[in-house]
Amino acid sequence: MLDNLLFYTVFISQIFIISIYYPRQLANRMSYVSKNFPPADYPKLYPESLNKIMIKRKVFIICNIVIALSGLVLMFSVMPFGAAETVNYNKIDMIPLVYGMIQFIPVMFLELTSFKLLKLMRAADNKTNRSASLTPRHLFDFVSPMLLFTAVILAISFPIVEWTLNDFTLTNHLISQGIALLLVNVLFICLGTWHLYGKKQDPYQSPTDRIKQIYMALSSMLYVSILVSVFFGLTSIVNRLEWVELEVLINSLYFQLVAILGLGTMLRTIKVQDIDFSVYK
Amino acid sequence: MEISVNLDDPKPMFAQLVDQIKTAIAVQAITAGDPLPSIRQLANDLELNSKTVAKAYRLLERDSVIQAKGYRGTFVHPDALKNIETNLTDHLETELNEVVLKLRELGATDSEIRIAFTNAMNVPYIKGEK
Numbered sequence: 001m002l003d004n005l006l007f008y009t010v011f012i013s014q015i016f017i018i019s020i021y022y023p024r025q026l027a028n029r030m031s032y033v034s035k036n037f038p039p040a041d042y043p044k045l046y047p048e049s050l051n052k053i054m055i056k057r058k059v060f061i062i063c064n065i066v067i068a069l070s071g072l073v074l075m076f077s078v079m080p081f082g083a084a085e086t087v088n089y090n091k092i093d094m095i096p097l098v099y100g101m102i103q104f105i106p107v108m109f110l111e112l113t114s115f116k117l118l119k120l121m122r123a124a125d126n127k128t129n130r131s132a133s134l135t136p137r138h139l140f141d142f143v144s145p146m147l148l149f150t151a152v153i154l155a156i157s158f159p160i161v162e163w164t165l166n167d168f169t170l171t172n173h174l175i176s177q178g179i180a181l182l183l184v185n186v187l188f189i190c191l192g193t194w195h196l197y198g199k200k201q202d203p204y205q206s207p208t209d210r211i212k213q214i215y216m217a218l219s220s221m222l223y224v225s226i227l228v229s230v231f232f233g234l235t236s237i238v239n240r241l242e243w244v245e246l247e248v249l250i251n252s253l254y255f256q257l258v259a260i261l262g263l264g265t266m267l268r269t270i271k272v273q274d275i276d277f278s279v280y281k
Numbered sequence: 282m283e284i285s286v287n288l289d290d291p292k293p294m295f296a297q298l299v300d301q302i303k304t305a306i307a308v309q310a311i312t313a314g315d316p317l318p319s320i321r322q323l324a325n326d327l328e329l330n331s332k333t334v335a336k337a338y339r340l341l342e343r344d345s346v347i348q349a350k351g352y353r354g355t356f357v358h359p360d361a362l363k364n365i366e367t368n369l370t371d372h373l374e375t376e377l378n379e380v381v382l383k384l385r386e387l388g389a390t391d392s393e394i395r396i397a398f399t400n401a402m403n404v405p406y407i408k409g410e411k
Contacts, residue, residue: 131285132326134302134311136318136354199325207283 004079006041008246011075014096014252019068019102022263023060026110029272030057038278044204045280047120056113071099073231074116093247100255107263125203130167133207137196142215143222155185156227162236177232184228208275216269223261227254282310286327294329298337303365306357313362317347317355389406 034054039046046053078092139148159178166174195217201211231254238247284301286294305311307348318325320338324331338355341347351353358364384394 095291128288128289130327130329132318132323134282134284134317136306136316137322187339197319197322197325236364 006010007079008075010252011019011071011096014100014103014256015068015071015075017256018100018259019064019071022259023064023106023266025267026107026263027061028058029267030054031106032272033277037280042277042280044121044124045277047117047124053117055215056110056187060106060110063109067103067106071103074099079254090244095245096248096252096255100252103255104259115201122201122203127203137214138172139192139196142196142211142218147219147226149224151225151229154226154233155181156231158229158236161233165236165240181228181232187226188206192221206279209270209275212270212274216266219269220262220265221263224258227257227261286329294333295337295340298323298327298334299340302337302341304389306346306361306365307364311357313357315357319354325376 030053033045034050037045074095078095079084159174162174162177163170176262195214205213231250234250235247237252238244282305284298284305286297286301290297292300302311302317304357311317317338320334322360323329324334325333336348340347342349342355345358347355348358381394383392385396389397391406
């Protein structure tokens with residue numbers, strides 16, 4: 001009974017945070033911008049018609065609702081009420097992970113839409129004056145050295161500890177986790193470099209907003225890198241102790257934290273009321 | 282401090298950059314020892330080719346307005362405020378005009394002067410050697 005309740009609580013929390021709470025925040029931001037900064041006064045903000053953008057917003061909301069409802073159905077089908085003792089946890093431990101990946105699809109759709117809009121903005125930009133700051137941008141202007149050090153140490157130490165606990169044998173599982181960790185961190189390094197030194201995606205963005213965006217991107221990537229290392233470490237411990245029930249919960253909590261540290265950091269750092277929209281007039 | 286370049290300006294981009302950085306130093310928006318952005322950062326921010334920015338930095342370094350310190354980056358030269366007055370291009374034109382005038386007075390034709398100039402340019406230059 002307690003296992004049921006714990007599983008329901010954590011999984012409902014996953015459904016709520018990733019498919020309801022943060023999507024609602026994102027959708028509200030889009031509404032706020034369209035109402036307070038309409039195309040008539042801020043034409044540069046709308047490289048395509050407001051109608052098209054609002055349709056995409058509706059698609060985003062509907063997808064999240066469908067995924068949330070599917071999650072509830074899934075939850076009661078894999079763990080019917082009162083049936084915790086008969087559930088095979090080895091078969092359901094991947095469900096929060098797989099479901100979590102599906103939950104992020106609408107967010108990825110929104111990201112792709114945003115990229116497309118920025119590309120259209122750049123194509124429409126016909127200003128002949130270009131400006132830049134003479135202040136160099138360095139990594140440690142945006143993130144704490146301690147945070148970076150922590151991320152690096154965790155990323156390196158997890159595979160080494162795991163290898164040691166495996167009596168210095170390279171198992172397939174360890175190799176695949178090591179590769180996954182490496183790929184994630186290499187991706188973050190490339191994205192971080194792109195954010196710091198790459199071309200401005202939004203041609204009209206003010207220098208202050210750009211600084212905030214770089215800060216947000218680098219911070220959230222570092223937090224997620226730390227989270228990935230901790231997650232691999234925890235699942236390794238849980239596997240060794242054969243706490244399968246706990247693995248289900250850890251998998252669910254992992255995705256929730258990814259959302260909180262990723263989306264949450266973005267929403268907290270870049271408040272729409274603080275963005276300088278005058279550049280889009 | 283922000284600098285800007287104008288795509289419609291007939292002046293080459295690298296020359297606009299050189300002028301903008303010299304102006305920034307003249308008005309003391311940046312001072313001796315201040316770091317400057319990397320070539321890649323400035324090129325991406327201004328959406329220019331990195332070779333354009335590299336050329337501007339090279340000319341500024343030649344005139345001792347900035348100093349490149351390898352991996353540590355580029356900095357404003359300690360004597361930048363004094364050296365921003367130096368304009369090698371103007372000096373170059375003045376010297377060449379004098380030489381061309383002298384050669385014409387000696388009776389050399391324009392094509393003879395051009396051939397001699399091309400031959401002189403083809404002689405490899407080793408710094409410090411006379």
